[in-house]
Structures are given as structure tokens and as C-alpha cells.
Amino acid sequence: NAGVTQTPKFRVLKTGQSMTLLCAQDMNHEYMYWYRQDPGMGLRLIHYSVGEGTTAKGEVPDGYNVSRLKKQNFLLGLESAAPSQTSVYFCASSYSAVRMRETQYFGPGTRLLVL
């Protein structure tokens, strides 16, 4: 099992450009999450999904969109990148069963620099 994988590992964007980050998991997890990690801020939840075709906003959703067309994939989109979106982005997934959903499995992260 590859677990949770993220593509790309690193990307540089110019202000106003768009891009999509891909997260894939092979553990048949129902729930998936996108977090951003900033220095001195810990991780903050951007969006999450409880299943194929469903998404919901987290703590810091502005400037991002997501889609979950397939159970194993969760895409994070930036329509018009801003320097404030420079961050490390982590995807995570978990089972839906009440006690199993508490353990989240994280990908290795995508480092994004917006100039």
C-alpha cells in the first residue's frame, strides 16, 4: 500500500495563476481532508469530504475549491493564487466508523510558493 500520496511535491506559482493539488489514497477511506501548515500556526483545516461527491468547508476555506469525484482522490484547487497561500499543504484520510475516524493518515505534503 502506498498510503496517502500527494502530487506535486513542490510548486512555484506567480500571483494570479491557478493550479490543482492531487491527493490519492489506497486504503478505501471514506473521509479525506486538506490542511495547510504555516510557521508558528500548526495545521489548519481547509476543506474536507465525507464521501464521493460531497465536500464541506473547514476553518480556512477562502480562496480554495475542492472536488471528490472518486472515492480515492481529493483535489484542492487554487483559482487565482495569492502570496498568502504560500504554505505546505497536507492531505489526510480516515475511516468513517466512529472510533476509527479519529486516526488520520497524512500524505508527505506539497510545498507551494506563490510569488
Next chain:
Amino acid sequence: GDSVTQMEGPVTLSEEAFLTINCTYTATGYPSLFWYVQYPGEGLQLLLKATKADDKGSNKGFEATYRKETTSFHLEKGSVQVSDSAVYFCALRRDKGGADGLTFGKGTHLIIQP
């Protein structure tokens, strides 16, 4: 809202020293509590967890006890190794009946010197 406060780092210790990383939380109800660890260049991994008051989570020599009276979940290890150098995150999850994500502290960078 929910919040997690953990001690600022970096924390620098010598090998075989005793480790404590403090964590306190604010949340309504009875959250589940976690410690995640992030090794350089990697994603976060669950280190241990506790789901109710007085529970003790343990893994790889690390321990933490869920103290509701002090709203704390301090991480301890009796004898640290160089390989324990990493960033440690305390986190909570309040069961709202849905899939809401975790609330994380800011992280504590631990450096173990040989």
C-alpha cells in the same frame, strides 16, 4: 472555539534525558486527544491517543495521560534518543457527529543531541 496550546520550541535535550512537552486544550464536552509526530520532510504520523478522561496513551516509549481536571495531555518519555528529533503536535477532535478535522497546536520542535 476549540484550541490547543503547547509549549514553544525548540526544545533541545541530550540523549537519554527525560522529556516533557506540555499541552493544554480548550473544548466543550469530551474531546479525544492526540499526539502526532512529524519527522523532517515527512507528513504527520499518529504517535498516541486517548479518548476519555484518565486514559493513558502510549507508543514507542512515549506516554500521555488525559487529565480533564487540568485540561492537559502532556507528552513524556523517560529516555530520549537522537531519532526522536522531530516536530510534535498535540491535537484534539471534538465529536460533533461528523467528519470535522482535528484542531492542532502550533507544534514543538524537539532536538536531541548525542
